[in-house]
Amino acid sequence: MKCRKCGRPAVINMRQHKLALCEEHFLEWVLEQTRRAIDRYHMFAPDDKVLVAVSGGKDSLSLWDVLLRLGYRAEGLYIKLGVEEGAYSDKSLGYVERFAAERGGVHFQVVDVKVTYGMSVLEVARARHRGHKACSVCGLIKRHIMNRVAYEGGYSCIATGHNLDDEVAVLMQNTLRWQVGYLARQSPVLPATHPRLARKVKPFVHLYERETAAYALVRGIDYIYDECPYAVGATTLFYKDLLNQLEERSPGAKLSFYLSFLRAREQGLTFTEQTRLELHDCPRCGQPTTAPGLCAFCRLWEN
Amino acid sequence: MVKLVYRQQEWEVKPGMTVRDAILKTGLKPYAVLPVRDGKLINEETILRDGDEIKLVAVVSGG
Numbered sequence: 001m002k003c004r005k006c007g008r009p010a011v012i013n014m015r016q017h018k019l020a021l022c023e024e025h026f027l028e029w030v031l032e033q034t035r036r037a038i039d040r041y042h043m044f045a046p047d048d049k050v051l052v053a054v055s056g057g058k059d060s061l062s063l064w065d066v067l068l069r070l071g072y073r074a075e076g077l078y079i080k081l082g083v084e085e086g087a088y089s090d091k092s093l094g095y096v097e098r099f100a101a102e103r104g105g106v107h108f109q110v111v112d113v114k115v116t117y118g119m120s121v122l123e124v125a126r127a128r129h130r131g132h133k134a135c136s137v138c139g140l141i142k143r144h145i146m147n148r149v150a151y152e153g154g155y156s157c158i159a160t161g162h163n164l165d166d167e168v169a170v171l172m173q174n175t176l177r178w179q180v181g182y183l184a185r186q187s188p189v190l191p192a193t194h195p196r197l198a199r200k201v202k203p204f205v206h207l208y209e210r211e212t213a214a215y216a217l218v219r220g221i222d223y224i225y226d227e228c229p230y231a232v233g234a235t236t237l238f239y240k241d242l243l244n245q246l247e248e249r250s251p252g253a254k255l256s257f258y259l260s261f262l263r264a265r266e267q268g269l270t271f272t273e274q275t276r277l278e279l280h281d282c283p284r285c286g287q288p289t290t291a292p293g294l295c296a297f298c299r300l301w302e303n
Numbered sequence: 304m305v306k307l308v309y310r311q312q313e314w315e316v317k318p319g320m321t322v323r324d325a326i327l328k329t330g331l332k333p334y335a336v337l338p339v340r341d342g343k344l345i346n347e348e349t350i351l352r353d354g355d356e357i358k359l360v361a362v363v364s365g366g
Contacts, residue, residue, distance in 0.1 A: 001348045011344040020346065058364060165363075213362045214337055217344050225364045240363060244334045 012214050015251035023218050030215045034066045034203045041188040043201035048156035049073045051198070053146055054099075054108065056092030056224040058216040059161030061099050063204055065219060067159065068103060074159070076100065076108030079145050081138060082120025084229055092224040099221065111145050117301055122230070124300055134230045137300070144297040147287055150198035157192075157199040165209035167202070168254045169239040171261055187265070194279055194288040208254065209240070305351045309336065309359040322357065323347040335362055 001010045003022035010020035021029055037043070044050055050067060054060040054076045067074035078096045083089045093110065100106050114120045119127065125137040146158050167186070174182045190200040204212055216223055231237070246253045279288035282295035289295035294302070307314045307329055316325045322338045322345060336359040338345050351357070 001346045009349075010346045013346050013348070023344070210334065210337065210362045213360065213364070214344055217337060217339060217360060223364075225361070227364060237363060241332075241335075244332070248332075248334055 011218065012211070014208070014211065016208070016247070016255050017252075026214065027218060030062075030207065030211065031066055031070060033206050034063075035070055037188065037206050038070075038201075038203050041201070041205075043159075043189055043203060044072070044157050046072065049075065049154065050157055050159050050201075051146070051150050051153065051155040052076050052159045053142070053161075054078050054096050055161075056095035057161070058221070058223045059163055059166075059204060059209075059212045061095065061161075061221050061223050062212050062215045062219070063159060063161040064099070064106075065103075065221060066215075067203070068106065074106075075153075075155075076106070077146065077149050077158075078108060078110045079142055080110055080112040080114075081141070082112075082114045082122065086114075086120070088224075088226070088229060095222055095224050109149065111149065113141060113145075119301075128300060135234065138230070140297055140300065144285070144287060144295075147196060147198050148285070151196050155198065157201050159201050159203055161204055161212070162202040163204045163207050163209045163212050164254060164258055165240050165243065166236070167205055168243055168258050169236045171258060172239050172243060173235065183261075184265075187262075196281075196287045205258075206255075304353065306356045307359060308356065310361070316351070318351050318353040318355070320351055321347065322349050322351060325351055325357070326359065329359075331359060336360060337362060 001013055001020050002008065003010045003025055004020055005025045006022060008022040011023050012026055013020040050072055052060065052064045052067060052074050054064055056078070064074055064076055076096065078093055080089045080093060096108060100108050114123070117124070121138045121141055122134055125134045128137070130137050150158050171186060174186065188202050188205040192199040243254050277290050279290065280292045281287075282289050282298055284294055284298045287295055287297070304315045305318050305325065307316060307325060309329070309331060314329045316328055323333050326333045326336060326338070333347060338347065338349070339358040339360055340355055
């Protein structure tokens with residue numbers, strides 16, 4: 001199989017695009033796809049300071065690499081969650097540190113949840129009898145910290161490494177349960193609805209997970225390979241597999257599902273905008289909350 | 304023979320078949336792995352040669 005652009009051996013065949021590419025042209029293609037998504041969805045401008053949420057995984061490190069290569073002012077944020085009593089987190093932080101060092105010490109900061117707030121994610125989840133919901137507690141903590149760091153650091157937005165498979169798996173779950181509120185909010189860009197809530201953008205939203213993994217391999221980006229131990233058996237992984245079976249039979253099914261959804265959403269064919277909730281400022285952290293009093297994050301740390 | 308390695312598992316297949324056919328013989332799903340030979344990504348239609356060692360990298364992973 002030859003590269004469509006130069007005839008050299010292809011390293012990847014993207015059946016949904018009927019496109020096989022060699023290493024060099026695949027790397028170029030990923031950059032171009034990312035740049036197009038940033039422009040198409042008006043994610044951020046060339047001079048904006050962008051905070052990249054990095055986990056040490058292939059998607060976030062590849063995203064950071066692509067944004068730097070495209071010339072954006074992309075700085076990293078690593079949130080140390082204390083997974084596996086710190087062992088998994090230490091390992092994943094190591095990948096982030098090596099990535100930054102190999103690129104001349106690009107700026108990134110670390111927020112250690114246990115050091116900052118007194119307990120790791122699992123410890124606080126267990127203390128609040130939500131050990132079985134560690135992933136939702138983790139999400140709550142990460143969102144709060146990302147918003148805080150973006151606000152304090154004057155970043156225009158937070159970029160996350162969500163790829164098309166991530167988005168389509170969520171879309172499928174929300175569609176099957178007809179969760180119209182979630183469907184109405186699912187977008188490549190989540191606008192800032194409050195000064196303390198950062199704009200969230202997903203520049204890899206048109207790339208299949210296979211492509212972000214291939215990008216990391218071809219670029220020689222070393223990343224954490226083991227799945228987060230708390231995510232093993234997660235429903236999202238099951239949906240990803242189902243969608244990939246569909247993709248095998250019908251190349252482009254995932255892309256088409258997602259883009260058709262976005263088109264319908266843009267045209268207002270599916271949902272009317274939900275009534276915007278009244279927001280109150282949390283008296284402790286200042287971040288918005290839907291009910292008066294402490295926000296869900298601050299309540300988490302109350303005894 | 305050709306050796307295929309995925310995480311802690313190993314298989315041996317005969318040379319002369321495509322990477323995709325070799326992956327199917329292991330029971331893994333071709334869409335779920337990326338084949339790497341000598342540290343380089345290769346496409347699924349590549350014909351395997353005697354002595355090749357192919358590392359199969361899981362598409363879904365960490366982070």
